[in-house]
Amino acid sequence: MAADLKKQIKSLETLIRHHKWLLEERRRALNELLTERDLVQGHIDRTDAKIASEREFLRLQLGRADYHHSAELYAGFADDARAFRAGQVVRLGEVNRRIDAAQDTVTEAYRELKKYQIAQDTARASAKSEFDRREQIRLDDMAIDGFRLRQDSESRGDDFTSFDRA
Secondary structure: OHHHHHHHHHHHHHHHHHHHHHHHHHHHHHHHHHHHHHHHHHHHHHHHHHHHHHHHHHHHHOOOOOHHHHHHHHHHHHHHHHHHHHHHHHHHHHHHHHHHHHHHHHHHHHHHHHHHHHHHHHHHHHHHHHHHHHHHHHHHHHHHHHHHHHHHHHHHOOOHHHOOOO
């Protein structure tokens, strides 16, 4: 039985190593998605800032002779910037959905890892209990053997406590 427990513990150690690796891979993938989300959000924020900056520049151009030319340029820029921003918002939504899915896989990988770690702890506790039980049996047998030896020696009249040390 002890050999079976050792094999079981060894198998669980292998499974735990594998599931730790899987968990780390899934965490890495999640971190890549989080980085991608930050990048896309940065694109959106910079586009918004650029649109606001160009709008302010156009407002300052009001009353100048080339205002109409600036307004035409701004209109083209604003259309392109809004289209780019809309594409980035769609991309952000896709990345957020992938992040949600990746978070679910990380959670599931963690649960699997914990399941094997708990099984390993249980197997180790069983192995320790089995070891303690066998050790107690061994100690009990030694005590019984010692008791029997004393009983036998007393019944024969042997006295080991008072023999001469000369």
